[in-house]
Amino acid sequence: MNDTQHQELGRALWAIADKLRGAMNADDFRDYMLSFLFLRYLSDHYETAAKKELGSDYADCETEIANTIAEETHKELIDELKQQVISHFERLPISKLPVKEDETDKKVIQKARQQLIEEYDVLLDSGKLTPLGIWYIRNLDQVDIFEKQMRRKIHFVIKPHYLWSNIYELARTQSNQLLKTLQRGFKFIENESFDSAFRGLFSEVNLDSEKLGKNYEVRNEMICSIISQIAEKLTEFTNEIDLLGNAYEYLIGQFAAGSGKKAGEFYTPQQISTILSRIVILDSQDPRNGKKPFIHNLLDFACGSGSLLINVKKQLEPNSIGQIYGQEKNITTYNLARMNMLLHGFKDSEFQIFHGDSLTNDWPILSEMNPSKKLKCDAIVATPPFSYRWEPEVKFKEVDEFVKCVIHYFCFSASNAEFIGTATELSNLFEVKYDKYFASTTIKKKLLKNHSFFFENGITIEFKRTHTDKIIHIKGSATIIDMDIAFGASVEQDITGGLISPYALDA
Secondary structure (H helix, E strand, O other): OOHHHHHHHHHHHHHHHHHHOOOOOHHHHHHHHHHHHHHHHHHHHHHHHHHHHHOHHHHHHHHHHHHHHHHOOHHHHHHHHHHHHHHHHHOOOHHHOOOOOOOOOHHHHHHHHHHHHHHHHHHHHOOOOOHHHHHHHHOHHHHHHHHHHHHHHHOEOOOHHHOHHHHHHHHHOOOOOHHHHHHHHHHHHHHHHEOOOOOOOOOOOOOOOOOOOOOHHHHHHHHHHHHHHHHHHHOOOOOHHHOHHHHHHHHHHHHHHOOHHHHHHOOOOHHHHHHHHHHHOEOOOOHHHOEOOOEEEEEEOOOOOOHHHHHHHHHOOOOOEEEEEEEEOOHHHHHHHHHHHHHOOOOHHHEEEEEOOHHHOOOHHHOOOOOOOOOOOOEEOOOOOOOOEOOOOOOOOOHHHHHHHHHHHHHOOOOEOOOOOOHHHHHHHEEEEOOOOHHHOEEEEOOOOOOEEEOOOOOEEEOOOOOOOOEEEEOOEEEEEOOOOEEEEOEEEOOOOOOEEEOOOOO
């Protein structure tokens, strides 16, 4: 698909958002709209894979639907399928019901059976028969085996009643079951769809919010309208499933543009993202050799919605990245990133996005001290939130914290997070060895050579080759030198007492 088609779909969806959100805050409406697009993508991907997996069985179900339309026996088929559902779940062993294995309360057991029956009733009451829905009901005793196979091949499953085709039909017919079905569907995707649970994926999508309407009926009507218009607009584009990833990115950009200063928290403009991506994929030894053939580990420690990580992938050949790591503090943006990765074709086993604060080293994988387990990355990309307010910890009780102190203050000023990386990131770049005596502290360069980093406020840290291996102490500042690298930071150093009280870098 060309860029024109991507932009046309993005603009069309943005027009829907602009029209429907009314007085709702753009950030709030963003979460609803992007979540629905995500559900649409997962549903199409699952149904396409299921059709391929089921082969002739799927084709038989398509034929059955066509025959009911021709013979006008649609209602009779729905009644037959309902009876099949009731018969299956009424005789289902207790061990396979969503209750405790030793449950003896007949009311609890019957309620569990009825809940399973009602979920399929909603699917059938919509009146929309789908090949996959019919196959599930005709083969209820084979569903577990089929879903196990689907998890192995595409890494996730979605029940037919939560697929977009059924959700759209409920919206089109203004069914009062839409909101309830969506809520159950989102919960299923978070906790059961993937082997690695995506808990909290829709935590910011509150379908009970009064922002959608004062009561259930009004909220249900609002969601019906949003979903119907999205579905109808998507039908105007051929192979729209291939466009959804880029349309999702386009909408993130549009919502970011309308968020003013907050945009930088979750979105890197495509022009900047492309430049950074093209630089980082070049051969680090000699850029004239072109792109790296393979990146084993890629990290963005302030990943926002994940657009920069995805852009790096776009610049490389398929299957050229082993594992992607990202960390994001904002919960809403963290969820956007996880959806964004899946929308762009990453399997859940190919990336790890962690909800945490890089400034405080929340992610255990980035603060691992065991050298054999430490994460080593071929490429690190980031556009950090330079204006983020941060209060650093400046009290160190041990002398051997000096190296950590210096690394921290190369990264951060005392009041603003004007930094080039986290302490953990720089620890990955440098091998730090020291004991309790400051004099034995050494820092050996691992990855960087003859580079310069620039802070937003104009401070420059220069890395230069040297030919000595000693540490120089100067009151008021500290410069650490070894065979490959020299760097300095402005700190207050009490040489006699050995305690460190670091302050911000001088401008």
